[in-house]
Amino acid sequence: MAPAAGAFRVPPDTLLRIAATRQRSCDLDLLHAALHSRRLVLFKALLARVGRGELPPAARAAFDRDWRLLELAESPAPAAARRLLDYPAVGGWIVDALNAPGPDGLTAALHPLGGIAVGTALRTGARLDTVLPTAGGRLVLPGVGAQDARAARVRVRSGPHGTLLTPVGNSARSVFLRPDGRGAGAGWSCLAVLPGSAGRLDDLGTGHTLVPDAAPRPDRAAWLTRWRAAVALLASADPWRAAEVTRLVRSVVPMTPAGGGASSGTLRAAPWAVHTALPDTARRFAEVLVHELAHSKLAVLADLVALHHADGSAVHHVPWRKDPRPLDGVLQGTYAHLALADLWSRVAERPGATPAARHVARARREEYRAQVADALTVLLDSHQLTEHGVRFTVSMKQHLTSLGRGSNSPYALSDSLSGDGDVR
Amino acid sequence: MLEQRVAGSAAQVGGIPGSPVLPDLTGVDLRTLPYLDDAALTAAVEDVLRCPGSFTDMWKDSE
Numbered sequence: 465m466a467p468a469a470g471a472f473r474v475p476p477d478t479l480l481r482i483a484a485t486r487q488r489s490c491d492l493d494l495l496h497a498a499l500h501s502r503r504l505v506l507f508k509a510l511l512a513r514v515g516r517g518e519l520p521p522a523a524r525a526a527f528d529r530d531w532r533l534l535e536l537a538e539s540p541a542p543a544a545a546r547r548l549l550d551y552p553a554v555g556g557w558i559v560d561a562l563n564a565p566g567p568d569g570l571t572a573a574l575h576p577l578g579g580i581a582v583g584t585a586l587r588t589g590a591r592l593d594t595v596l597p598t599a600g601g602r603l604v605l606p607g608v609g610a611q612d613a614r615a616a617r618v619r620v621r622s623g624p625h626g627t628l629l630t631p632v633g634n635s636a637r638s639v640f641l642r643p644d645g646r647g648a649g650a651g652w653s654c655l656a657v658l659p660g661s662a663g664r665l666d667d668l669g670t671g672h673t674l675v676p677d678a679a680p681r682p683d684r685a686a687w688l689t690r691w692r693a694a695v696a697l698l699a700s701a702d703p704w705r706a707a708e709v710t711r712l713v714r715s716v717v718p719m720t721p722a723g724g725g726a727s728s729g730t731l732r733a734a735p736w737a738v739h740t741a742l743p744d745t746a747r748r749f750a751e752v753l754v755h756e757l758a759h760s761k762l763a764v765l766a767d768l769v770a771l772h773h774a775d776g777s778a779v780h781h782v783p784w785r786k787d788p789r790p791l792d793g794v795l796q797g798t799y800a801h802l803a804l805a806d807l808w809s810r811v812a813e814r815p816g817a818t819p820a821a822r823h824v825a826r827a828r829r830e831e832y833r834a835q836v837a838d839a840l841t842v843l844l845d846s847h848q849l850t851e852h853g854v855r856f857t858v859s860m861k862q863h864l865t866s867l868g869r870g871s872n873s874p875y876a877l878s879d880s881l882s883g884d885g886d887v888r
Numbered sequence: 889m890l891e892q893r894v895a896g897s898a899a900q901v902g903g904i905p906g907s908p909v910l911p912d913l914t915g916v917d918l919r920t921l922p923y924l925d926d927a928a929l930t931a932a933v934e935d936v937l938r939c940p941g942s943f944t945d946m947w948k949d950s951e
Contacts, residue, residue, distance in 0.1 A: 471912055508933045509936040512933055513937065562936065562937075727950050
């Protein structure tokens, strides 16, 4: 008998800690459980769409094969499988498929499922033996890497010690992948590890298509160098925030600036991914990481607790945008800017800061504080917050008020900020 | 303990009126998922299928 789905419960203190942007480990456990549950709901929705019968028989057979592979891949170690199943690009991929137009669009969109199964097997050590089609001679394993197989199909054999990818008719380009995704053989490119974290620089186009890929292929060394500098900057100013970033960010996805000048973003279906153009300084990258991570946290929390009942028909002006925003956007932006006010408050009050650095940091803090204060008024006057939304927003306001009081930082801060915020 | 459901707005999640709550699927594996016939899960799936475009929402930011 299949187990019944349970119901989440969110402790009041969890809501308040997340509102203050500084949650505990137990709060994160809840967010991770929520993200995984959302991911399974999306998978179930995909099964339902495929079950409608709109796929041509061959595409349906391919989906059934790949779904069985995924089940097999997960089975030896479901907890380990989650690292891949909950990877941001997998969420983006499912949403791509759910929104794909018509049978042809759905057929094309389902293609990555086999690669997700192989990536999952790498995590779990599952034994698979199958043949998968490539796309243009390339086999993509989302969250892991890509093989330039130069063949229409690749035989996949996996087990506890790794996975062997053998292009059919081109075995000279066989690749053996270790469980960590590193591989030996011609044509294999794995995602780069973001130093000091378990995250990846997802720069191989293994993700979904909702966000424009950066083109031409980004300079990986430049990205990793700037990531390292951004994390070092955070660590010197706010070790807690640095640890949060390195623990939670699962992927940084290079993007070309989107319409309207957007240079970074967070996709609702892919929490813990930071989509961004390459920030021009470490300080800017640090801000992007903190800002986008706040969006991810609130996106997951909003799956657990209704914070407002706005339907998007009413829009509001906020200090950081020229265009009016729906209430959900106001709430998201307020929270992300509160995290930045918090960051610059820690930077400003760090012991040993030079007067010039302290002055710059305080100016940044006050800029964000003023923006957040205005937006909090919009939220609290909207009459569209739920009871929990009011509690969440009041907690944000209390945290904002606490910033800038000085000498209350529990964090040891070093003096590594130059005037423009880069690491010396 | 706060519950997902909010008094007075029992069927709202994420600010989308009428959306069902997210069920806790911890412990459910992929082999079980296709056969899991649970009212909360069914409602959540129907909500996704009713408006899959809502999951393409992206919060965009500029410098």
